[in-house]
Amino acid sequence: MELLDETDLKILRILQNDAKKTTKDIAKQLHLTASPVYERIRRLEKKGYIKHYVAILDKKMLNRPVTAICMVSLRYHNEGFIDTFEQQIKELVEVQECYHMAGKVDFFLKIHLEGLEEYHEFVRSKLSKIHNIGVLESYFVLKEVHNTTAIDF
Amino acid sequence: MELLDETDLKILRILQNDAKKTTKDIAKQLHLTASPVYERIRRLEKKGYIKHYVAILDKKMLNRPVTAICMVSLRYHNEGFIDTFEQQIKELVEVQECYHMAGKVDFFLKIHLEGLEEYHEFVRSKLSKIHNIGVLESYFVLKEVHNTTAIDF
DNA sequence: CGTGAAATGATTCTGAT
DNA sequence: ATCAGAATCATTTCACG
Numbered sequence: 001m002e003l004l005d006e007t008d009l010k011i012l013r014i015l016q017n018d019a020k021k022t023t024k025d026i027a028k029q030l031h032l033t034a035s036p037v038y039e040r041i042r043r044l045e046k047k048g049y050i051k052h053y054v055a056i057l058d059k060k061m062l063n064r065p066v067t068a069i070c071m072v073s074l075r076y077h078n079e080g081f082i083d084t085f086e087q088q089i090k091e092l093v094e095v096q097e098c099y100h101m102a103g104k105v106d107f108f109l110k111i112h113l114e115g116l117e118e119y120h121e122f123v124r125s126k127l128s129k130i131h132n133i134g135v136l137e138s139y140f141v142l143k144e145v146h147n148t149t150a151i152d153f
Numbered sequence: 154m155e156l157l158d159e160t161d162l163k164i165l166r167i168l169q170n171d172a173k174k175t176t177k178d179i180a181k182q183l184h185l186t187a188s189p190v191y192e193r194i195r196r197l198e199k200k201g202y203i204k205h206y207v208a209i210l211d212k213k214m215l216n217r218p219v220t221a222i223c224m225v226s227l228r229y230h231n232e233g234f235i236d237t238f239e240q241q242i243k244e245l246v247e248v249q250e251c252y253h254m255a256g257k258v259d260f261f262l263k264i265h266l267e268g269l270e271e272y273h274e275f276v277r278s279k280l281s282k283i284h285n286i287g288v289l290e291s292y293f294v295l296k297e298v299h300n301t302t303a304i305d306f
Numbered sequence: 307c308g309t310g311a312a313a314t315g316a317t318t319c320t321g322a323t
Numbered sequence: 324a325t326c327a328g329a330a331t332c333a334t335t336t337c338a339c340g
Contacts, residue, residue, distance in 0.1 A: 012215070015208035019172055022333060033309055038335065049214050054302050055168035056204045062165070062306045069254070069261060086298045093305035101222070103292035108222060112304050139256035145239045149207050149302060151265050152246035153215045175316060189325055191318070 003047065007032075009153065011040055012049060016150040019053045056149070059112055067141040068119050070109040070127070075134040077106070088130045094122055105137070116140075156200065160185075162306065164193055165202060169303040172206045209302070212265055220294035221272050223262040223280070228287040230259070241283045247275055258290070269293075 004012075007030060014026055027037045044050050059065065074081060082100070089098045089109065097110040113119050119138070127133065157165075160183060167179055180190045197203050212218065227234060235253070242251045242262070250263040266272050272291070280286065 012208070012210055016210050017207065019206040019208045023335095024333070034334075035310085035336085036308060039307090042335095047214075048211050051209045051211055053172040053206065053208050054170065055165070055172045055206050056302060057165055057169050057304060058201055058204055059304055061200075061202050062304065064304050064306060067252070069252075069256075090299050095299060096302075096304060097300045098298040099220070099222075099294045099300075100296040100298055101292045102295050103222075104290070105292070107298070108292065108294075137257070139254045139258070139261065141252045141261075142255050143253040145251040145253055145260070146243050146248060147250045147252075149209060149249075151210060151212055151215065151217050151249060153217060176318095177316070186326055187317080188319085188327085192324085195318095 004049070008040055008044060008049075011037065012044060013150075013153075015041070015050065054149075063114055064112040066113045066115055066119060067144075068109075068111045068113065069139040069141070070107075070111060071105040071135075071137040071139075072107040072109065072133055073104075073135040074106045075132050081132050082106075085130060085132060092122075092126055094126075105135070157202070161193055161197060161202075164190065165197060166303075166306075168194070168203065207302075216267055217265040219266045219268055219272065220297075221262075221264045221266065222292040222294070223260075223264060224258040224288075224290040224292075225260040225262065225286055226257075226288040227259045227285050229285055234285050235259075238283060238285060245275075245279055247279075258288070 010030055011026060014021055014029070023034045023037045023041065027034045030037065041050070059067070074085060085107070086098070086100070089095055089107070094111045094113060095109050096112055097108075099108045100106065101108050111119070111122065113122060119140075123136070123138075127136065163183055164179060167174055167182070176187045176190045176194065180187045183190065194203070212220070227238060238260070239251070239253070242248055242260070247264045247266060248262050249265055250261075252261045253259065254261050264272070264275065266275060272293075276289070276291075280289065
């Protein structure tokens with residue numbers, strides 16, 4: 001089940017940093033022609049190594065300058081309660097990421113908003129509507145020191 | 154300075170979910186032809202609304218199944234210390250995101266690793282080499298409930 | 307697995323409204 | 324701003340080493 005060789009890995013490293021690189025450019029960089037690069041990319045997509053392609057937008061220019069991190073602990077931890085919580089969170093469009101955690105808290109949310117007032121409103125009218133939340137701790141991002149979708153491998 | 158109309162917003166919403174949609178497809182969806190869509194995308198790129206295009210890869214298939222969240226508090230908070238910390242963090246390839254926070258902790262890190270042993274090794278040989286770290290709290294992701302790069306606007 | 311060339315289709319540009 | 328068409332360039336397929 002050794003599916004990827006060094007060439008595949010190089011292609012993935014290039015595409016996760018710039019998905020607009022042409023197969024021709026990638027081929028040149030890897031001293032190949034376009035066809036094998038094309039076929040490899042197709043294979044990497046089909047096998048699921050590449051999940052999808054996205055444009056990364058500027059949050060501030062789109063009027064979502066505030067990033068909040070919420071740490072949530074549930075009151076009850078039955079399976080049903082956890083599933084319900086997850087379903088309800090997925091319906092909140094402000095929530096970009098939600099992880100079920102091991103550690104002192106149960107869930108971890110990353111939220112993008114227009115401002116602090118909107119955060120207050122988000123907590124008041126949306127989060128608080130979700131029952132079973134025990135503890136809610138809020139943090140705000142002062143500065144994005146580093147933020148990439150690429151992973152190191 | 155009202156630069157974006159509803160058509161621009163629609164284009165951005167499409168591209169942040171699927172950057173491989175062709176201008177032709179987008180044009181059809183918006184009842185336009187390829188040329189204006191093409192020009193708008195170029196303008197959105199040039200003005201900085203679109204930062205870049207990336208491929209989203211499958212972490213597990215690339216042998217980085219463990220996501221850890223670190224909450225770090227510094228011992229000293231002078232400007233120089235903070236800058237130094239940020240510089241050092243940026244050099245750690247395992248760190249995908251790092252935010253300077255307002256709240257009970259100073260920094261917030263998201264880290265992708267091969268396993269728990271590698272996390273131990275990461276803390277032992279890399280994080281602990283950064284002086285000025287006061288408190289370090291670790292959390293591990295049990296389940297990705299929701300994770301997107303798209304924002305709602 | 308690779309190459310190179312041919313067919314297809316998308317992008318980019320031009321001229322006009 | 325938009326459209327329609329033409330030119331250019333990238334993607335995709337295929338015959339072959």
